[in-house]
Amino acid sequence: MDEIDATQRRAGWLELLVRTDDLARRCVREVTDWDAGADLPYSNPQYIEEIESTWAYQWTQRLIPTQRTAAFELLATPDQPGDALVDPDTDAPVWRSDGGDYTAAMPQRLPATAPLAELILDGPVWIRTADDKVYPAPRDSYYGISWGYGGSGPGSLALLVDALLDDINAQAPADINGAPEGLEALLSRKLPDRTVLTRVQLEAARRGESVIIAVDEDQDTDEDDK
Structure with a gap:
């Protein structure tokens, strides 16, 4: 093959x-x-x-x-x-x-025509694009994606986010290591389900900057203050 x-x-x-x-x-x-x-x-x-x-x-x-x-x-x-x-x-x-x-x-990749706007930590993880379309986050055939601990799931998700920030049509990475440290640290945090991370927050984390996230654990909508 x-x-x-x-x-x-x-x-x-x-x-x-x-x-x-x-x-x-x-x-x-x-x-x-x-x-x-x-x-x-x-x-x-x-x-x-x-x-x-x-x-x-x-x-x-x-x-x-x-x-x-x-x-x-x-x-x-x-x-x-x-x-x-x-x-x-x-x-x-x-x-x-x-x-x-x-x-x-x-x-394994998205057919989107607009850039990533939000990452939604839910079951499954969702991607919202700038034209307000929502997609299940793409993933490799083998590795899963998750958040909230130090391990392969957040590592894989951080690699995916890094790729999608640059190219929304990128193939889901077939790896768990090598993401920017700031992104992996952010996605290793114990954030509650339905936390919405904006593009601004994700890009800041990728640059290694501190990201403050205000979350309401009972909220399931994408409020601007998340």
């Missing part, structure tokens, strides 16, 4: 993921077992509760029904009851169980 250009591999998977035949489904299962789907445009399934926050609710409201394609092998077994949905903004598949729970494949 390495002798094939990464762009060509990704294009091939895009064609296969929309197929509905058994061979395509088996290919998706094999590649996720092999390398967690590194060449797929989305992978790394994430559980999302509609009632988790206003951002999660906003995201679920834009999902649209679709046919069950090979892409859904990332999310559900062939006999699992539920509904096949798609996020029209990222084309990522989403599975809604009979109980109303959502599992989504996370995009």
Whole structure:
């Protein structure tokens, strides 16, 4: 596979993921077992509760029904009851169980056309762009992203933020080390769920400057003072 250009591999998977035949489904299962789907445009399934926050609710409201394609092998077994949905903004598949729970494949890069405006620490982490669109934060096929401790999750998130500040369409980094120290320190802080970090705050942290964050642990909206 390495002798094939990464762009060509990704294009091939895009064609296969929309197929509905058994061979395509088996290919998706094999590649996720092999390398967690590194060449797929989305992978790394994430559980999302509609009632988790206003951002999660906003995201679920834009999902649209679709046919069950090979892409859904990332999310559900062939006999699992539920509904096949798609996020029209990222084309990522989403599975809604009979109980109303959502599992989504996370995009490895965003199709956004406006720069990052806010990072929202929620379940999952969200990105708001300057044109007021909200996306699940992209992530690598293997590494997860999180915050609030000194470890791989905040390290991976700090690398992602560093990349997205420069290029909103950047591929989610496949690493956990090497982010600017200030960003990693900020994201290692025990900030409550639904904390909103603005671009100004993130850029200040990247420069190594002190960032003061006023948070209300009961608030789930993006107030200007966060």
